[in-house]
Amino acid sequence: xxxxxxxxxxxxxxxxxxxxxxxxxxxxxxxxxxxxxxxxxxxxxxxxxxxxxxxxxxxxxxxxxxxxxxxxxxxxxxxxxxxxxxxxxxxxxxxxxxxxxxxxxxxxxxxxxx
Amino acid sequence: xxxxxxxxxxxxxxxxxxxxxxxxxxxxxxxxxxxxxxxxxxxxxxxxxxxxxxxxxxxxxxxxxxxxxxxxxxxxxxxxxxxxxxxxxxxxxxxxxxxxxxxxxxxxxxxxxxxxx
Numbered sequence: 001x002x003x004x005x006x007x008x009x010x011x012x013x014x015x016x017x018x019x020x021x022x023x024x025x026x027x028x029x030x031x032x033x034x035x036x037x038x039x040x041x042x043x044x045x046x047x048x049x050x051x052x053x054x055x056x057x058x059x060x061x062x063x064x065x066x067x068x069x070x071x072x073x074x075x076x077x078x079x080x081x082x083x084x085x086x087x088x089x090x091x092x093x094x095x096x097x098x099x100x101x102x103x104x105x106x107x108x109x110x111x112x113x114x
Numbered sequence: 115x116x117x118x119x120x121x122x123x124x125x126x127x128x129x130x131x132x133x134x135x136x137x138x139x140x141x142x143x144x145x146x147x148x149x150x151x152x153x154x155x156x157x158x159x160x161x162x163x164x165x166x167x168x169x170x171x172x173x174x175x176x177x178x179x180x181x182x183x184x185x186x187x188x189x190x191x192x193x194x195x196x197x198x199x200x201x202x203x204x205x206x207x208x209x210x211x212x213x214x215x216x217x218x219x220x221x222x223x224x225x226x227x228x229x230x231x
Contacts, residue, residue, distance in 0.1 A: 033218075042120075042204060042223035043158075058218065090157055102148070103219060105157035 006091050006106040014114050019078045021109050023091030031094045032074040034066065036087040049074055081113045116141045116209040120222035127195045128230050135190040135225045137205030146208040147188040149179055153201045164188060195229045202226050
């Protein structure tokens with residue numbers, strides 16, 4: 001099906017473990033984004049990508065790594081998970097046109113770090 | 115730097131009454147403004163956006179928003195609330211003058227709307 005998907009939807013891990021959250025979109029959108037959603041903070045941008053092999057930091061990048069070898073995929077890796085990274089993570093994508101820049105969001109991944 | 119404020123954590127309204135969810139913004143250039151809605155355990159869904167033109171923007175599900183440049187506000191409104199409108203609403207801004215990173219959206223903290231039957 002067309003759209004933006006995230007996997008896994010739920011993940012429980014332990015402090016210090018590496019975790020990778022997957023994001024896949026079928027629209028061939030140029031821009032992709034990773035946000036985390038926490039109570040009292042709304043959505044905060046972690047990383048974004050303007051195209052394959054082009055990534056940049058957002059508001060809260062520490063402790064996260066991203067890559068984008070293919071336009072349709074934008075995985076987010078927590079290299080050594082900490083409890084403060086317990087959150088709901090959303091991936092989003094958008095076209096790069098000035099007038100059609102609505103971001104479309106995936107369903108989210110709820111991550112718990114014990 | 116761009117920022118968004120949603121001054122109310124929660125708004126309660128009776129079914130059938132008009133509703134307003136408030137949003138104010140701060141940008142250095144011209145703003146693109148968005149409203150998104152999030153239902154429980156779901157991702158964000160686009161409702162409407164202001165780019166340029168008419169200050170009153172109409173969106174999905176009967177929602178509309180009024181852009182007020184002098185008050186730097188973009189309040190979300192609906193003439194008659196439905197119980198099914200109960201959700202978390204986010205205002206977001208994109209600064210058109212912020213260059214290469216201008217596709218970044220800055221979100222408010224969200225307002226929980228409860229429509230009471």
